[in-house]
Structure formats: structure tokens, C-alpha cells
Amino acid sequence: MEITEKAPAKINLGLDIIGKRHDGFHELDMIMASVDLADRITIKELDNDKIVIKSNSISVPQNSKNHAYKAAQVIKREFNIKKGVEIFIHKITPVAAGLAGGSSDAAATLRALNTLWNLQLSKEELAELGEEVGSDVPYCVYGGVARVGGRGEIVQPLPNNLSYWVVLVKPEFGVSTPAVFKKVKLDSIKHANIDILEEAVINQNMDIINKNLSNSLEPITINMHPEILKIKEVLSEAGADGVLMSGSGPTVFAIFDKKSRAERAVNSIKGFCKEVYLVRNL
Ligand code: C5P
Structure with a gap:
């Protein structure tokens, strides 16, 4: 079997x-x-x-x-x-x-x-x-x-009634999760507002989700690899509804409400990065 x-x-x-x-x-x-x-x-x-x-x-x-x-x-x-x-x-x-x-x-x-x-x-x-x-x-x-x-x-x-498109951009390098966590300084963490995000997920409010995307590890990984910031900027300029690094990085994701808009962003980012995926949320 x-x-x-x-x-x-x-x-x-x-x-x-x-x-x-x-x-x-x-x-x-x-x-x-x-x-x-x-x-x-x-x-x-x-x-x-x-x-x-x-x-x-x-x-x-x-x-x-x-x-x-x-x-x-x-x-x-x-x-x-x-x-x-x-x-x-x-x-x-x-x-x-x-x-x-x-x-x-x-x-x-x-x-x-x-x-x-x-x-x-x-x-x-x-x-x-x-x-x-x-x-x-x-x-x-x-x-x-x-x-x-x-x-x-x-x-x-949580209720899973959201519907959005995601452009994932993976830079050529990988990142070691322990190496990123080792650099965390507890007194200078940029905190994410998880309560607001949870409420927005429950209320299916993509606008609030996009405005509150936040990752306390992002500044640390960006400090190690400033290229991530450039990818974020290109995706924002390409019209993404929200942009953030995922986990300890280095992949950056961009959220779009429509596939056609996401496809245009894929074309803009391809000049900077080869590994790009256009997917749906699951
Ligand atoms: O559990 P996992 O092997 O995926 O974690 C990889 C590393 O990430 C851990 O060794 C630790 O350094 C860091 N980590 C952490 N706190 C967590 C999850 C992971 O410090 N909650």
C-alpha cells in the first residue's frame, strides 16, 4: 500500500x-x-x-x-x-x-x-x-x-474564510532559523499586534490584515540580508495590498485581492529574483 x-x-x-x-x-x-x-x-x-x-x-x-x-x-x-x-x-x-x-x-x-x-x-x-x-x-x-x-x-x-492571492519571492540565499533567533534582543523587539490580526481574520477583513502584517524577526533578518528590504520595496511599488517576510525568512510574501494584479507584480519582481511563485491561500 x-x-x-x-x-x-x-x-x-x-x-x-x-x-x-x-x-x-x-x-x-x-x-x-x-x-x-x-x-x-x-x-x-x-x-x-x-x-x-x-x-x-x-x-x-x-x-x-x-x-x-x-x-x-x-x-x-x-x-x-x-x-x-x-x-x-x-x-x-x-x-x-x-x-x-x-x-x-x-x-x-x-x-x-x-x-x-x-x-x-x-x-x-x-x-x-x-x-x-x-x-x-x-x-x-x-x-x-x-x-x-x-x-x-x-x-x-481560526475560521478559514479568507480568499487572496500570494506572490512568494525566495532570494537565492537561505537563512538559518537558530542564527536569526540568536540575534533577538528582548528589550528592542518591534512587536506585532496579533489580537488585531486575529479579529480581522474572524471578520474576514483583508484591509485590516494587510495594514497589520508584522513580523518581529523581520528587522533582524533584513539586517543580515538587506536584499530583503529591496524585494519588499519592489513588491509594494508593484501594487501589493500587503508585504511581509515569512517566519525567520528570507522569503517575502505579497498579498493581492485579484490574480491579474498579482501577475503584474510577478513580472515586476522577476528582474530582481528568479524564484517567484504565484499561489492562493489554502
Ligand atoms: O523547533 P525548531 O527546530 O524548528 O527550531 C529551530 C530553532 O529556532 C531552535 O533551535 C531555536 O533556536 C529557534 N526557535 C526559538 N523559539 C521558537 C522556535 C524556534 O528560539 N519558538
Whole structure:
């Protein structure tokens, strides 16, 4: 039996840093939203006890460092499963991009193994298993729009009635998330207003969402890579309704109410950056 699961990328409509925790992670408050740019995870059971990762992309680690590998390891350990599994990752989402590609692959692996081994776990239970794999994995188990807190383990799904187009622009370089978090100075954080964003999501008010897009990590990553600011400027000049860096970066997203306007912005940005995607929210 073969099981295929989609692993959609996410953007952060808001990311606020509340403080630093005793475990070294940061306490966050975020609004996350899935977009229709997705890897495809295909799972096959093996006769031996191994976890084998394969991919169409050389950017995907094909070893125990892979988040999907860790997800399979956690499930096998937790339910004492002695069977092996081959996980093929058809990579579409750029890696080290701030789009939770690896975390979404892990969440899709959890969902697929839940089906393969008939474990009948709820989303809550899968999200709890995902916590051990990575901070963004619990959210990725749910997908859609959610307010996410703690280290990433508190996921409150929100109504998902929004409709918008997203232009994603991934600069040629990648960004290391720990390197960005290491530069956070708690006394000079530019805070995001997550309450306003949550209310606007509930009221389906794209205007308020676009005006309040904010990411406390953005100034830090821009300081390391000023090219991000230039991409933001070009997208704003191209008529985007709102523009922000996603997660720890470096991908910048721009929001548009109409596809035709988004397509014009894609043409403007292509001179600056080769890796550009036009997608819908999910
Ligand atoms: O959990 P994950 O492996 O995705 O986190 C990558 C790194 O990002 C962590 O090692 C940590 O440095 C940083 N991080 C953090 N606070 C969070 C999430 C991630 O400091 N809430």
C-alpha cells in the first residue's frame, strides 16, 4: 500500500516574540496561514525495520536529520512498531526559506503513518507527537489559519474564510532559523499586534490584515540580508495590498485581492529574483 499526503507551505501573517523560555526557545504569538504551494509525501511500508528517505531534490537531507525521518521515528517508538517505511519527498517548497517546508513534510508523514498503520490518532494527538520533531510541526498538522503560541505547540484553529492571492519571492540565499533567533534582543523587539490580526481574520477583513502584517524577526533578518528590504520595496511599488517576510525568512510574501494584479507584480519582481511563485491561500 502507498499513501500520498500534501505538505503545504505556510506564511506568517503575524509573528510576535513574547519572551525567552527556560528551555532556550522563544515564547511566540503568531497567525499562521497555509498557501497552495506543497510538497508531496509518498509512504510505502518496508519489510525491514528501517526508515528510508528519498527525494527528487538534492536540498533534502536523506538521513536522520530530515524532519520526516524524525516524525517516523517518533511514531515507531511511541507505538512500538517494528516495520520500516520508505518516505519519498517530492520537493516543491524552497528549503531554509521561512515557509516551514521541512515541518510540513513531518506533519504530512505523521498523517500518512496514522493512516498506514491504522493508529486512529486525532489531530491533537498527532500535533503532540509533532512537538518533539520541531516547533512548527503542531501547526502544520492542522494547516489552514491558526493562532499559534508557546514554542509553537499551542494551536488554536481560526475560521478559514479568507480568499487572496500570494506572490512568494525566495532570494537565492537561505537563512538559518537558530542564527536569526540568536540575534533577538528582548528589550528592542518591534512587536506585532496579533489580537488585531486575529479579529480581522474572524471578520474576514483583508484591509485590516494587510495594514497589520508584522513580523518581529523581520528587522533582524533584513539586517543580515538587506536584499530583503529591496524585494519588499519592489513588491509594494508593484501594487501589493500587503508585504511581509515569512517566519525567520528570507522569503517575502505579497498579498493581492485579484490574480491579474498579482501577475503584474510577478513580472515586476522577476528582474530582481528568479524564484517567484504565484499561489492562493489554502
Ligand atoms: O523547533 P525548531 O527546530 O524548528 O527550531 C529551530 C530553532 O529556532 C531552535 O533551535 C531555536 O533556536 C529557534 N526557535 C526559538 N523559539 C521558537 C522556535 C524556534 O528560539 N519558538
